[in-house]
Amino acid sequence: MSAQSPGGGSRLTPYLQVAPLALIMLAMVGIPIGTVVLLSFWESDGISVYPAFTWQNYRDVLSTGVTLTLFANTLKYAAIVLVATVLIGFTCSYFLVFHVRNLKWQIGLFLLCTIPFWTSNVIRMVSWIPFLGREGLFNRMLMQSGLTDRPLDILLYSDFAVVLTYIHLFTLFMIVPIFNSMAKINPNLIEAARDAGASSWQILTGVIIPLSRTGIALGSIFVVTLVMGDFFVVRVMSGGQSASVVSAMKNQIDQLFYPQAAALAVLLVLVVVLMVSAILRVVDIRAELAR
Amino acid sequence: MTHGKDRGSAGLTRRGFLKTSAATAGVAAGSGVLGAPMIWAQTIKDITLNQVGPSYSVIADIAEKASADLGFTIVPQTADSTSLMTKVVSQPETIDIADLEFWAMQKVWRSGKLQPVEIARIANWSKMTPLMKDGKNFDGSDLSRQGTMPLEVMYTGGPGDTSFAAGATDYATTMPTIYNADTVGIRSDLIGRPVESWAELFNPEFKGKTALVNIPQIGIMDAAMALEAMGEITYADKGNMTRDEIDHTITRLIELKRDGQFRAFWSTFDESVNLMAAGEVVIQSMWSPAVTAVKSRGIECVYQGLKEGYRGWGLGMGLMGHLEGMKLDAAYDYLNWYLSGWQGAFIARQGYYSSVPETAKANLTLNEVGYWYEGKPATEDILDPYGAVMDKAGAVRDGGSFEQRMGNVACWNTVMDEERYMVQRWNEFISA
Numbered sequence: 006m007s008a009q010s011p012g013g014g015s016r017l018t019p020y021l022q023v024a025p026l027a028l029i030m031l032a033m034v035g036i037p038i039g040t041v042v043l044l045s046f047w048e049s050d051g052i053s054v055y056p057a058f059t060w061q062n063y064r065d066v067l068s069t070g071v072t073l074t075l076f077a078n079t080l081k082y083a084a085i086v087l088v089a090t091v092l093i094g095f096t097c098s099y100f101l102v103f104h105v106r107n108l109k110w111q112i113g114l115f116l117l118c119t120i121p122f123w124t125s126n127v128i129r130m131v132s133w134i135p136f137l138g139r140e141g142l143f144n145r146m147l148m149q150s151g152l153t154d155r156p157l158d159i160l161l162y163s164d165f166a167v168v169l170t171y172i173h174l175f176t177l178f179m180i181v182p183i184f185n186s187m188a189k190i191n192p193n194l195i196e197a198a199r200d201a202g203a204s205s206w207q208i209l210t211g212v213i214i215p216l217s218r219t220g221i222a223l224g225s226i227f228v229v230t231l232v233m234g235d236f237f238v239v240r241v242m243s244g245g246q247s248a249s250v251v252s253a254m255k256n257q258i259d260q261l262f263y264p265q266a267a268a269l270a271v272l273l274v275l276v277v278v279l280m281v282s283a284i285l286r287v288v289d290i291r292a293e294l295a296r
Numbered sequence: 297m298t299h300g301k302d303r304g305s306a307g308l309t310r311r312g313f314l315k316t317s318a319a320t321a322g323v324a325a326g327s328g329v330l331g332a333p334m335i336w337a338q339t340i341k342d343i344t345l346n347q348v349g350p351s352y353s354v355i356a357d358i359a360e361k362a363s364a365d366l367g368f369t370i371v372p373q374t375a376d377s378t379s380l381m382t383k384v385v386s387q388p389e390t391i392d393i394a395d396l397e398f399w400a401m402q403k404v405w406r407s408g409k410l411q412p413v414e415i416a417r418i419a420n421w422s423k424m425t426p427l428m429k430d431g432k433n434f435d436g437s438d439l440s441r442q443g444t445m446p447l448e449v450m451y452t453g454g455p456g457d458t459s460f461a462a463g464a465t466d467y468a469t470t471m472p473t474i475y476n477a478d479t480v481g482i483r484s485d486l487i488g489r490p491v492e493s494w495a496e497l498f499n500p501e502f503k504g505k506t507a508l509v510n511i512p513q514i515g516i517m518d519a520a521m522a523l524e525a526m527g528e529i530t531y532a533d534k535g536n537m538t539r540d541e542i543d544h545t546i547t548r549l550i551e552l553k554r555d556g557q558f559r560a561f562w563s564t565f566d567e568s569v570n571l572m573a574a575g576e577v578v579i580q581s582m583w584s585p586a587v588t589a590v591k592s593r594g595i596e597c598v599y600q601g602l603k604e605g606y607r608g609w610g611l612g613m614g615l616m617g618h619l620e621g622m623k624l625d626a627a628y629d630y631l632n633w634y635l636s637g638w639q640g641a642f643i644a645r646q647g648y649y650s651s652v653p654e655t656a657k658a659n660l661t662l663n664e665v666g667y668w669y670e671g672k673p674a675t676e677d678i679l680d681p682y683g684a685v686m687d688k689a690g691a692v693r694d695g696g697s698f699e700q701r702m703g704n705v706a707c708w709n710t711v712m713d714e715e716r717y718m719v720q721r722w723n724e725f726i727s728a
Contacts, residue, residue, distance in 0.1 A: 052403040052404065052406075053385055053386075065720070069720060070724070074724075075723075078727060134570070135574075138576060139575060139576050140574055141574075158559075161576075162559060162560050162576070244559060244560025244561065244562070244576075245510040245560055245562060245563060245726060246553075246560060248723060248726045248727035252726075253723045253727065256719060256722070256726075257719065257723075260378065260512065260715065260716075260719045261381060261382060261403070262719065265716075
């Protein structure tokens with residue numbers, strides 16, 4: 006703030022500038038999380054909740070093996086989906102940025118990637134069911150071509166179906182940020198690397214991947230948080246055979262055990278925060294974005 | 297479930313409401329005569345009643361017909377039983393009439409958010425089936441008390457009483473409306489042999505082709521019916537298991553799941569329909585209208601009555617505590633309209649029974665009465681409530697007559713004392 010601004014106001018100005026965002030964050034993020042934390046210490050009798058301070062909900066959540074199984078299961082999904090979406094997202098973006106030279110084609114193909122997203126998540130998920138089912142299209146195709154004589158059960162209502170759906174739903178969240186950071190790479194850098202005698206592989210690992218890591222990190226944050234917070238895909242695509250942390254929470258909420266669900270939610274928030282901060286430690290997104 | 301009964305501060309204001317409503321009740325006595333509301337016609341149009349309940353009970357067509365007959369507006373709103381319970385407790389002012397399952401009453405009544413139904417104001421109460429009114433079977437014997445038998449939550453001492461009365465009083469907690477006997481649905485074409493016992497649900501022959509409902513309280517009871525039928529355990533009360541019984545049941549379920557017995561655990565009506573229609577599953581827990589939906593696609597699906605008996609359920613209409621004056625009178629008019637037959641006939645065509653069978657039957661054709669209530673072969677095509685052909689002439693209803701089906705209820709939908717533990721173990725089963 007320069008000398009032109011009237012005295013006194015200058016010290017307040019930065020605070021006023023952050024105030025709108027701070028207020029929105031407080032109202033939309035701070036208060037809800039605070040409420041969940043508060044609720045996790047309250048008591049419930051299966052119909053109402055009562056203000057209290059009890060560790061019982063955390064004791065219930067932490068003392069059973071289910072919680073560990075749930076977290077392990079959810080983390081397993083997140084890990085598989087993360088690897089798959091990074092591979093697919095990176096490949097697609099690489100193709101779009103470095104192989105498609107024409108800007109019009111680039112934009113056109115990029116829009117093509119988004120076409121499935123013109124319908125709702127639920128539709129895209131449910132449409133897998135008739136395709137993968139026991140009497141579904143894919144199994145019929147396999148049987149008619151003589152590859153199998155019995156329908157494959159593993160295609161639907163299984164972990165396979167869950168992971169497949171996640172990848173289908175969330176890959177775009179990986180493509181967009183990677184595409185964005187790749188598009189910012191100065192072509193001269195690649196020319197220079199080539200002039201200096203680098204192979205295509207060396208260019209990829211030495212230039213492109215390091216310069217796209219902001220995008221990979223951003224995409225990873227999207228994918229990890231989306232998978233960790235899901236219950237609907239798990240429920241529908243596993244046919245209720247698998248559970249995630251949030252689906253267990255949903256079961257508890259359905260039975261009106263809100264405080265227990267809140268305790269589980271607090272645990273989940275902690276785990277996700279740890280994961281996101283781990284990603285942020287590896288890549289300093291703020292510095293990279295300002296670049 | 298073990299914590300205090302009467303905490304919370306809503307009691308005082310509720311009592312205030314109840315006093316005023318009791319006073320107006322006296323003034324309006326007699327207004328319950330069918331179809332002849334004594335409310336002043338000018339203002340009657342301004343009254344709207346929000347009726348909230350599960351989709352199989354709160355039906356737009358019924359609300360529309362009632363609004364046309366009664367002159368005020370019924371606004372139907374569907375909510376599954378669990379979210380309805382939360383609403384009743386935490387946002388009671390958003391509801392006027394709540395369609396509550398009897399097991400839900402076990403949880404909700406003690407919150408004091410509902411007011412009792414004055415039996416004197418329900419004209420057809422005396423014609424009500426003994427199953428609901430007296431807790432007696434058709435032959436006068438006692439009904440099974442496993443689970444929440446309707447009588448256990450039917451009566452209360454009077455306004456302000458948040459406990460249940462053991463026998464009949466002048467005040468009902470809710471006015472019973474619909475009920476049915478649930479069993480398993482089977483694909484008779486794919487099984488190709490008679491199915492007679494709940495044990496078939498866990499028969500290795502159907503490995504990978506069975507499903508259970510993923511509603512813990514109901515799923516565990518279907519499992520219990522099967523385990524008991526297999527002769528490996530006898531429960532003292534399937535509707536209120538001890539921790540040991542819950543442990544045994546869940547351990548066995550986990551074993552079965554690991555062996556690949558189950559194809560899926562469904563949570564919604566359409567999931568159960570699709571599992572059955574797509575041939576993913578040949579035997580599973582199911583609701584009656586879901587079987588109807590599969591059948592109407594031209595697929596052979598039977599709601600198979602089994603020798604160990606049915607799992608019964610039912611629900612009633614509860615009056616919210618804040619209703620008073622003209623609104624309360626209108627609500628009583630609506631309750632009386634409900635038992636006058638049109639609604640009973642409507643839901644009969646969906647496979648449910650009315651709490652006053654007499655008036656429902658009077659609104660059905662002879663053919664329909666024979667098919668739905670008496671277990672006789674249909675003399676002509678049977679139509680569903682919306683006019684689609686449901687069953688052909690000559691067909692007989694699965695499980696037989698009203699008396700054969702409702703008279704053979706082995707346990708009732710319920711909530712257990714050990715519910716919290718049970719839900720936790722059920723989560724373990726689902727994630728195993």
